[in-house]
Amino acid sequence: MKSRLDREKETIGVMIRMYCRYFHQTKSLCLDCLDLYDYSLNRIKCCPFGREKPLCTGCTVHCYKSDKREEIRRVMRFAGPRMILSHPVKAIDHFLAKRRLSDKRQILGIKTSITSSNRNNV
Numbered sequence: 832m833k834s835r836l837d838r839e840k841e842t843i844g845v846m847i848r849m850y851c852r853y854f855h856q857t858k859s860l861c862l863d864c865l866d867l868y869d870y871s872l873n874r875i876k877c878c879p880f881g882r883e884k885p886l887c888t889g890c891t892v893h894c895y896k897s898d899k900r901e902e903i904r905r906v907m908r909f910a911g912p913r914m915i916l917s918h919p920v921k922a923i924d925h926f927l928a929k930r931r932l933s934d935k936r937q938i939l940g941i942k943t944s945i946t947s948s949n950r951n952n953v
């Protein structure tokens with residue numbers, strides 16, 4: 832089975848292809864989308880979290896340059912919902928990764944509130 836990072840790279844490729852096909856009417860990626868794809872893959876490769884990399888949407892570091900970040904957000908907003916029909920397995924995989932991220936945040940929130948209530952009890 833492919834690693835989570837490999838699946839994430841594939842998903843980004845699918846999303847950018849969907850976006851490019853729709854907005855730029857190309858069969859293969861146009862130069863701008865190819866640039867965004869290369870940039871995204873490079874970010875994943877250099878991610879400081881390594882194998883523990885979270886989804887970029889929930890990242891606290893945000894290593895993307897602001898213009899690239901806006902571009903990839905635009906791509907995801909467009910392609911995310913459409914992937915449910917065209918690539919249901921990848922869409923579910925992405926949804927589950929987002930859900931795990933949200934669960935982790937909730938757990939951290941609970942720990943924080945436990946810590947502060949403990950502090951009040953001291």
Ligand code: SF4
Pocket residue numbers: 874875877878879880884885886887890891892893894895
């Ligand atoms: S945005 Fe965060 S998770 Fe995504 S590649 Fe950059 S550092 Fe890693």
Ligand SMILES: [Zn+2]
Pocket residue numbers: 850851852855857860861862863864865
């Ligand atoms: Zn394009």
